[in-house]
Each structure stands twice: as C-alpha cells, then as structure tokens.
Amino acid sequence: MKLRCLRPPGILKILFPNFVWRYNSGLKKVYLTFDDGPIPESTPWTLELLKEKNVKATFFCVGDNVKKYPQLYRQIIKEGHAVGNHTFNHLRGWSQNTLNYVENVILASDFIDSKLFRPPYGLIKRAQAKHLLAEYKIVMWDVLSGDYRQDITPERCYRDVMKKIRPGSILLFHNHVKADKNMRYTIPRLIDDLHEKGYEFEICE
Numbered sequence: 001m002k003l004r005c006l007r008p009p010g011i012l013k014i015l016f017p018n019f020v021w022r023y024n025s026g027l028k029k030v031y032l033t034f035d036d037g038p039i040p041e042s043t044p045w046t047l048e049l050l051k052e053k054n055v056k057a058t059f060f061c062v063g064d065n066v067k068k069y070p071q072l073y074r075q076i077i078k079e080g081h082a083v084g085n086h087t088f089n090h091l092r093g094w095s096q097n098t099l100n101y102v103e104n105v106i107l108a109s110d111f112i113d114s115k116l117f118r119p120p121y122g123l124i125k126r127a128q129a130k131h132l133l134a135e136y137k138i139v140m141w142d143v144l145s146g147d148y149r150q151d152i153t154p155e156r157c158y159r160d161v162m163k164k165i166r167p168g169s170i171l172l173f174h175n176h177v178k179a180d181k182n183m184r185y186t187i188p189r190l191i192d193d194l195h196e197k198g199y200e201f202e203i204c205e
C-alpha cells in the first residue's frame, strides 16, 4: 500500500465530521500520539525520551498488548500520559461486522481505562462509529508520520512530518517494531524543533 499523502483523505473528514481531526484552538500546541503499543521493543524507549524532554503524549493501546504487558501500561499512566482504546485485536473496521467490532472495543476497555478511541488503520464503518460515539470521543490525526513505511529513510520521515505540522496538529506515530527506526530518529528531533518554535505538547482529551 502506498501512502504518499501524509494527511488523511478529505473524504473521511467529510464522512466523519464528529471525529477529532485536529485541536484547532489557534494556539501553538501539538498532540503527539503513539498507536499499537505497549510493547517492550518501543514503549520503554519512548517513555524514557518523553521524560527526558518533559513532554506528555497519548498512547492508543491495543488491548491484547496491555494484557501482555500490564506494567508498561501502568508506567504510561504513572508518568502522566494519556491512553486511548485501539481495539483488543487491532481490527480493521471495514472487514468486521458492527457487533464484532464493538465487542472487541468493549473487551479492550477491560484493560484500557479511557473515553478516547482511535480505529486501527483509520478504517471504520458509519454504523460502528455511531455505536462508539455514544461512549467515546474518536480521535484521528491530521499528520500521519509514515514511520512504519519501509520505503522511506528516517531523514525523510522527519522532514515530511515537520512540513505538515500546524497549530493544533495531532501527530500519529507508532510503538511497533516496523516503525521503530523512523520513529526513534524523528521524535527527539521533532520535539526539539517544536520547542524551539514555541510549541507546547498536550495530551488528547
């Protein structure tokens, strides 16, 4: 799959205007988010860096990973970050019926205490969204880092992300082995650059 565009397609924003795509308050704030963890390969490194830079972020967790690594989940919370539900099995909404999908989110909610939800792959059916919106705020993103892409260099990942950031941007990165190389290169530089430009980092709410 080729994902040249680092912003979500406009059609999704039109279909789902009640999702959060960006926190558009006009203030110089950005929202760093990490999907798919927690995992021992990425999350401890991420937490260490965020602590060192004094930055808070939001982790959209896969329930099954929280079940496997509860101590990492607890560490995320203890260190002042926010968490969100990202289903239990990282399901693709478009290939699931609504009942299965919603039940998988409910299962994840046994492990993840949050009223925020982000659909894996950004793919969700209208009926699924309608059900979930009764309980959750659905938080998407306006800057997709492409950190998981194997066809771009870490330098390119960093450069492309920096170009797309504007006040209120929600930045999507991953705690996933495939994304690790690009993520580890980009995040520390991005934090330093944005601090220099006067941006503050906020958690999703």
Ligand SMILES: [Zn+2]
Pocket (backbone or CB within 6 Å): 035, 036, 086, 090, 119, 120, 121
């Ligand atoms: Zn995901």
